[in-house]
Amino acid sequence: MNYSRQRELIYKTVVENPIHPTADTVYAIVRAQEPNISLGTVYRNLNLLSQQGLLQKICLPNASDCFDGRCDEHHHMLCTHCGKVFDLPFTLKLEELKKQAGAFPGFLITGCQILFHGLCAECRGKH
Amino acid sequence: MNYSRQRELIYKTVVENPIHPTADTVYAIVRAQEPNISLGTVYRNLNLLSQQGLLQKICLPNASDCFDGRCDEHHHMLCTHCGKVFDLPFTLKLEELKKQAGAFPGFLITGCQILFHGLCAECRGKH
DNA sequence: ATAGAAACAGAAATCATTACTGTTTTTAAA
DNA sequence: TTTAAAAACAGTAATGATTTCTGTTTCTAT
Secondary structure (H helix, E strand, C coil), rough: CCHHHHHHHHHHHHHHCCCEHHHHHHHHHHCCCCCCHHHHHHHHHHHHHHHHCCCCCEECCCCCCEEECCCCCCEEEEEECCCCEEEEECCCCCHHHHHHHHCCCCEEEEEEEEEEEEECHHHHHHC | CCCCHHHHHHHHHHCCCCEEEEEEHHHHHHHHCCCCCHHHHHHHHHHHHHHCCEEECCCCCCCEEEEEEECCCCEEEEEEECCEEEECCCCCCCHHHHHHHHCCCCEEECCCCCCCCECCCHHHHHC
C-alpha cells in the first residue's frame, strides 16, 4: 500500500471524528481540505484501511455502513430513534462467550461484533 | 395486517429453509409455487414480518440482508470465506453482558445482536 | 532520472432496496 | 350476500449506496 495524501486525510478524519461517520460524511469533511477528492477515493480507502485493520467498518441495519477509528476490542450501541452509534465505554466480559462459540465443532472464530440497540439518553428524554 | 397467500408463502419459505435466505433467494424459491409474485412483494412482506417479530432480519457486512425464521434469542456465525450464516447452537450467557450495557447512563437497551465471524468447518478444511 | 506500480478524479455502472401506479383481493359491516 | 374501504398485489420506475472503469497523476525503488 503506497502512501497518498488523500488516504492519510481520510484516515485522520475518521480517527479525529469519533462520531462513526459514513463514507458520505467522511467525504463531506474531507472536501473542506481537499476539494477535488472523489467519493470513489473515499470508499476505496475506507475499505482498504479497514481491511488492513486500521479502521473498523460497522454494518448497521437500515443505514449506511459507518467507520470507527478505534480498533481495540469494543462494542456499539445504536439508538433506533436518532440512528446515532455510541461506543460502549467499557469492556464486556466475552471470555465465556467466546469459549462457548469456539466449542462449536470445526469453526475457527476470528472475531465478534456486538451491537446493542435501544434508546439513547437524549431520545429517551423526548418520549 | 390482512391475510394474503403470498405473505403466507414467503413466511413458510423462510421458516422451512433455515439457510438464512436473502430476499432474492426467497424470491427464487417462492416463484416455483407462485410464478407471478413480484420481488417488491417479497421485500415488503419480509420487512413487515420482521417488524412484527415473526422473522428476524440479519444485517451482514458486504452482503445482502438475510432472514431467519427462528425468533428465540440466539446468535450467528458468519463464515468470511463462503459467506454462509450459521445459527449458534447454544444460548450465550448474556445476563452479565446486558447488565454492563444497561449500566451506561441514560440508555434503554431493547435488544442485542451478536455476530461471530471466522471460518466454518468446511472452508477450514480447504485451507 | 525513470519506469512500473499504485493511486487518483470523474463519470458511468451495478446492486440492493424502496416507491409508485393502477388493479385485484380481503374483510367487515350493511 | 352485496358492497365499499382498506390492504395487498404485480409490474415498473426510481433511489441510494457502493463499485467499477478509464485515462491521468503520483509514488517509490531502482
